[in-house]
Amino acid sequence: MQQVKLTTPDGVSEIVVGELLSSRLQMLEQEPILMIDENVLIQHHDLFEPFRSVIIPSGESNKTLQTVEALYRELVGLGADRSTLMVGIGGGLATDLAGFVASTFLRGTPFGFISTTLLGQVDASIGGKNGVNLEGYKNMIGTIRQPSFVWCDLSLLGTLESREYISGIAEVIKYGFIRDIHFLEYLEEHMETLLKQDLSVLEHVVTTSAAIKTEVVQKDEKEANLRKILNFGHTIGHAIERHKGILHGEAVGLGMLLAARLSHLQGLLSASEVDRVEQLVLSAGLPVSMKLDPEEIYQNIRKDKKKSGEDVHFVLLKGMGNTIIRPIPLPELKSIVYDLC
Ligand SMILES: NC(=O)c1ccc[n+]([C@@H]2O[C@H](COP(=O)([O-])OP(=O)(O)OC[C@H]3O[C@@H](n4cnc5c(N)ncnc54)[C@H](O)[C@@H]3O)[C@@H](O)[C@H]2O)c1
Numbered sequence: 001m002q003q004v005k006l007t008t009p010d011g012v013s014e015i016v017v018g019e020l021l022s023s024r025l026q027m028l029e030q031e032p033i034l035m036i037d038e039n040v041l042i043q044h045h046d047l048f049e050p051f052r053s054v055i056i057p058s059g060e061s062n063k064t065l066q067t068v069e070a071l072y073r074e075l076v077g078l079g080a081d082r083s084t085l086m087v088g089i090g091g092g093l094a095t096d097l098a099g100f101v102a103s104t105f106l107r108g109t110p111f112g113f114i115s116t117t118l119l120g121q122v123d124a125s126i127g128g129k130n131g132v133n134l135e136g137y138k139n140m141i142g143t144i145r146q147p148s149f150v151w152c153d154l155s156l157l158g159t160l161e162s163r164e165y166i167s168g169i170a171e172v173i174k175y176g177f178i179r180d181i182h183f184l185e186y187l188e189e190h191m192e193t194l195l196k197q198d199l200s201v202l203e204h205v206v207t208t209s210a211a212i213k214t215e216v217v218q219k220d221e222k223e224a225n226l227r228k229i230l231n232f233g234h235t236i237g238h239a240i241e242r243h244k245g246i247l248h249g250e251a252v253g254l255g256m257l258l259a260a261r262l263s264h265l266q267g268l269l270s271a272s273e274v275d276r277v278e279q280l281v282l283s284a285g286l287p288v289s290m291k292l293d294p295e296e297i298y299q300n301i302r303k304d305k306k307k308s309g310e311d312v313h314f315v316l317l318k319g320m321g322n323t324i325i326r327p328i329p330l331p332e333l334k335s336i337v338y339d340l341c
């Protein structure tokens with residue numbers, strides 16, 4: 001078992017990585033209310049059935065204010081009050097929703113997470129961002145509030161669909177590319193065993209990823225600056241995700257590869273380093289090529305641009321393990337996208 005502490009001005013969030021962590025629910029001082037993903041409840045019924053719970057319907061289309069309202073009503077029905085500990089259990093969808101509900105119900109109740117997907121354990125459950133989509137636009141409504149604990153229970157990953165697991169590996173690889181060359185080398189050496197969910201490799205990988213995300217979030221919780229580097233591969237990735245309807249990590253894998261090629265075009269990364277990016281993405285079983293419509297991708301990036309004015313802030317690699325953020329004006333971006341696709 002490993003631990004990572006995330007400290008912010010509002011307090012400490014304790015991230016624990018290991019096997020069989022869900023059994024800790026029985027040791028909590030007060031009886032919690034679980035907000036649990038429906039599939040996780042089906043797959044791990046015996047672990048969670050004894051507790052009071054509300055069910056989060058699976059699927060991104062349920063990440064809405066309507067679901068939030070339904071959950072509030074169920075919590076009222078269960079007699080939840082301001083001191084009730086809420087535990088969000090599931091992947092990123094469930095923890096984003098549960099974190100938002102707990103942050104707003106009665107102006108905020110204490111909460112923690114049990115993260116049950118690889119993507120959730122290395123990314124979504126960490127950093128305090130929570131919320132829902134609005135009219136198809138992702139994460140438009142939300143708060144930043146840290147859970148008091150995140151338990152990354154490795155024993156639960158066995159029931160995850162293999163495609164979902166591999167999608168999570170994309171975010172893992174991302175941390176190596178943007179922040180930690182030694183971790184990158186470790187992943188190059190251990191990808192095969194990671195794909196087999198070897199527990200000691202998995203524990204190291206989840207802990208290192210959580211530690212990197214924690215370090216970045218602690219330095220810049222509100223995403224004024226540094227936290228933006230976590231969006232490496234996501235500018236084009238989000239556009240591909242919407243355009244192709246593939247899983248988030250699959251699109252981010254491709255987005256990282258295209259961002260690496262752009263870094264090369266901008267003189268920041270050598271051709272052999274771009275190959276290295278491609279090899280690692282490929283070794284994880286993630287797609288490295290796909291027929292993309294450049295106009296579609298460009299229009300999707302434009303729509304996604306939201307908060308940043310006229311320029312798109314692109315996270316590029318400046319050598320392996322290092323990033324630089326370049327503002328790219330929209331007209332220039334259009335020709336770049338046409339070049340890359
Ligand atoms: N808050 C953040 O910082 C942050 C970061 C990244 C992503 N996200 C959000 O995370 C969400 C995606 O998260 P995700 O990839 O974990 O997907 P998800 O939560 O939708 O889970 C994927 C699928 O796996 C199922 N599942 C979950 N755990 C399982 C288990 N142990 N066994 C069997 N099935 C299981 C779910 O029911 C679902 O069908 C998106 O909504 C995204 O916006 C948030």
Ligand SMILES: [Zn+2]
Nearest residue numbers: 171234248252
């Ligand atoms: Zn992501």
